[in-house]
Amino acid sequence: MGSQDFPGLEDAINEALSKDEPGSAVSSVEVLEGGHSGITLAAKKADTDGVAGVVIKVAPPGRPPRGRHDVLRQAHILDALVDVDGLVVPRVLTRGWGEWTFYVMESCAGEAAEPVLDSSTRVFDHGVVRARAEAAARMLGVLHRQPITAVAGADSETPNIEAELTRWAKVAAAAYEDDAPGISALPDALRATMPSTVEAPVLVHGDYRLGNVLFDGVTPTGIIDWEIWTATTPGVDIGWFLAFCDPNLFPGVGAPVEGMPTADELLATYYSAGAFRIADIDWFHAFGRFKLAAVMAHNLRRHREGRHVDPFQEQLPSTIAALINSARTILDGGR
Template sequence: MSTLTEVTELTGRVRERLAELHPGEPLGDLETLPGGHSGLTYSITAGPASYVVKAVPAGQRPVGRNDVLRQARVLRALVGSVPVPGVVAVDEHQPAWFAMEFVTGEAVEPVLDDHRLEPRLCRTRMLALARVLRGLHRTEAAGLGAPEPLDPAAELDRWSRTMRAVPAELRSGADELLARLAATAPTGLPPALIHGDFRLGNVLCVGERPAAVIDWEIWGLGDPRTDLGWFLLFTDHRNFPQLGREVPDLPTEDELLAAYLDGRPDPPDFDWFRALARTKMAAIMGHNLRRHREGKHHDPDQERLPPTIAAMMRAARDILG
């Protein structure tokens, strides 16, 4: 938690920069944005404009999800190829922060969120987002200061560590699944710029149009099939027992894949990445449930996860054959 003094100091720094963009116009105060934002995320007004400010928490190192300058770099690089909020100010002095345009829209994951959207609208948005993902993977990533790209084996190793930290009673069959994935890991494609959690729940939409892809905390360079396999996982509520809601007429995995490929050949070894996506989801859910049960993050709703964790691993094994 930030202290009042820390917020006041940050407010002064932000207002000073925004005053240069809005001379003579009234400036608001930083207000914490609700929701599942990592790090420190605020909103602020400057005249008629509204902005979102992301900052490094005072006293913490600017690494991982707290590396806001890294997020600002990728947002600036994506302008023109992917709909993203425009970055208007960056302050590299620690604790660092940046300000971006406040984009109005709704971020709804059709099969997981409680909503009243028309099924046809959900379908149209998801197909449009497949084309956005294609644009992302074609974006030039040179000069962004990204870490070394992760090939499929390294990506699997990353999530294997997460899975092995999940209590044994929640990951029955996981060791066999991880061994099968490791034994069949394909050769990586040329690395692309990847989001890391690409799905409709991380996109602000206005009507049928994806207005801004958000939550770039874990972007990196990697095999584009990792993003694609994850995105396709959210087409079917049956992937999420006791969690998912049926939405008629959502695109199938094949339809989304075709929209992404736009006439190009099917990606090789793609079933391996579909299985990896399910393994990753099971690992994340198991990790979150463990934190709840250990009292590190109280959220009783996590107790609904075991059926989906089991289903994800079962489906991954089935996909592998």
């Protein structure tokens, strides 16, 4: 797919650029290979300094730009964080709304990889794995100590932990119970053991994992995919991030990776960046596993119903079961 599949978009982008970066223009607009979050395009931007790559996030045409399709909301948080020491996010170059709603940002160098899940197709240097995981944990700590007032309006939409649980319980309810045995009981079990007090809300990425951090070697160059950022308790990000670093949770689709720090080591790195300690951290481990199982089970149902066919989904039942069983074990007092 190219610019012909998005009639008028290239003209809209260049009109916006003419105001924010006079003399620059984009061309060669194509769907970004590997992009899975809404409509993500790559293009070349030419200006007086030469030609550079850019990435464009676009709201689906004909649909209101709400929720994860509210691309201007994503641009808003990138603007707020782009100059924060210890964080790396793409710089927004321009944005537009109307027939097409979009923003254009710098293309960050490097790659985004999920070592535990990608180890079947490549060999990771153990030093690189450790350095990347520690850098990601450190940046998450920096993100979580930014005041929510850094993003105008974030405090007015702050959900509580009950709202977070309810949100993902709805996703779990959309799964087939046969694909995720025991998942329907987890929301009540999580609710019954919910921490009585939680940390003050912070800015939360919502899908923070190594696969959403670009690295040039071991140097982080950009945290991407901010579709579901919000302001809530930091444990929501931590439980999700650490789940992706545990190979035991992905039987059949993941494998141990030499160099991957333990959860306790990554937590220590996270705290070293100035983040506040999270009480009842085990509950958030369980919540992260539940949330991941819910997402996978929902996607498996969509595949089996033909709404989004992806044969890889058929490999997920054992992982979904492992996530559910691990969450249950934690809530029952295990690790």
